[in-house]
Amino acid sequence: MFCSECGTKNKKDSKFCENCGAKLIEEKVDKKDSIKASNKKLIIIGVVIVVILGFYIYGTNITKPEKIVESYIKALKSNDYNKLYNIIIDDSVKDKTFISKKVFNDTMEESNTLNKYKNIESYKVGNAIITNNGLTATVTVSYILKDNVEAKKETFTLTKIGRKELLFFDTWQQANKSLAYVENYTIKVPKDSKVEYAGVKVANKYLKKKTSTYDEYELPAVFKIKTNVKVTTKDKVEYEKDIYPTTYSKTQTISMQGVEVPSKIKKEIKATYKNILSTFLTKTSENTNFGDVNYEYFSKNLKTSYNTYKNGINAEYKKLSNFSVEKMSSDKMTYKEDGTIEVTTQVDFKYDLTYPKLNQTMIDKTSSRYIRMEFVKDGNKYILSKIDGLPLY
Numbered sequence: 001m002f003c004s005e006c007g008t009k010n011k012k013d014s015k016f017c018e019n020c021g022a023k024l025i026e027e028k029v030d031k032k033d034s035i036k037a038s039n040k041k042l043i044i045i046g047v048v049i050v051v052i053l054g055f056y057i058y059g060t061n062i063t064k065p066e067k068i069v070e071s072y073i074k075a076l077k078s079n080d081y082n083k084l085y086n087i088i089i090d091d092s093v094k095d096k097t098f099i100s101k102k103v104f105n106d107t108m109e110e111s112n113t114l115n116k117y118k119n120i121e122s123y124k125v126g127n128a129i130i131t132n133n134g135l136t137a138t139v140t141v142s143y144i145l146k147d148n149v150e151a152k153k154e155t156f157t158l159t160k161i162g163r164k165e166l167l168f169f170d171t172w173q174q175a176n177k178s179l180a181y182v183e184n185y186t187i188k189v190p191k192d193s194k195v196e197y198a199g200v201k202v203a204n205k206y207l208k209k210k211t212s213t214y215d216e217y218e219l220p221a222v223f224k225i226k227t228n229v230k231v232t233t234k235d236k237v238e239y240e241k242d243i244y245p246t247t248y249s250k251t252q253t254i255s256m257q258g259v260e261v262p263s264k265i266k267k268e269i270k271a272t273y274k275n276i277l278s279t280f281l282t283k284t285s286e287n288t289n290f291g292d293v294n295y296e297y298f299s300k301n302l303k304t305s306y307n308t309y310k311n312g313i314n315a316e317y318k319k320l321s322n323f324s325v326e327k328m329s330s331d332k333m334t335y336k337e338d339g340t341i342e343v344t345t346q347v348d349f350k351y352d353l354t355y356p357k358l359n360q361t362m363i364d365k366t367s368s369r370y371i372r373m374e375f376v377k378d379g380n381k382y383i384l385s386k387i388d389g390l391p392l393y
Helices: 031-063 065-078 081-088 101-110 263-270 273-285 300-313
Strands: 120-125 129-131 136-145 152-165 169-174 181-190 194-197 207-210 214-223 227-232 238-243 251-253 319-335 341-355 360-378 381-388
Touching (some): 081 101, 263 319, 273 300, 273 360, 300 319
Antiparallel strands (some): 129 136, 152 169
16 A cells, blocks of 8 residues: 555555655545456457458458459459559569550550450459469359340459458459550661650650661560550651560551652652663663762762673673663652662663673663662652663573
């Protein structure tokens, strides 16, 4: 018993304080208050147990594989792109530039990937089958489409990832094969071009490799759905193509094949190609070495075509000389895959054909034929890089 005056501890049966002599008053405990306090503790404990149990049931329910798949089906059925995105994308990809929520929403609006899911009338999600030491779950969904009585089935595979949901529960990641993403995807475009992938400008930091004809960009991750790519070449030619990224082929060439040559460029090439062809014929017929030809409209890549034709018309048994380009018509200009411009044109030639061993010369021999020339941009002009189809007899 403690003294209420000085606080000294006294013997249980003492009536006066051993220290200060004050009368000690025995404290009486109200049994009713004790019972109330005890009941209050039990209620608090019960509430805590209920909250913990409810939290466990709730957390288990919303994070189990079946629930993830069901949420996914509901999102597919209603075209809820935001929810789909949150289900598909996890934190394993650090750079989401090309798989951002905006890119996903914009791309899905243009895609027909989800059309079949819009027509689901009813569905049933089966129980998950856990395999691979608890790391993989397989869930089968049966569903019926509108105006169709036959049930269809689709199996979804989920994998357990490192992070926890609500701090304690396993996280299952699932993605339909048609909506998943491809990592480290390479696109090739004509050299020195500017690129937009799914409406996002591709920065130079993604440039992986430069070749004589192509720039290769490696994108950290892209969706496996129809995606639009826009290219602006160094000649300011704009074109776009739709691609379908897959894990089977992680490289896509966004070529210029089939892109129409702008009229301005056609006019520029037509203004010079007759003189270019005449110079080519003159220098080869004179048996001039390619290295000694100083002509601004000849590309260094023209060397193979030049030497092949020079040797062909300066053979021991024949020689072609005194060329004249009479007429060029019926032009067709198209882009090749790498951005080279291919010109197909009908040319009327006049030249001398000599057979030295026979001591015979045919003066002003004529020939009309289709030839093919290839032009590449060099600075502010187009230069010849290849030619074939020229007369040999």
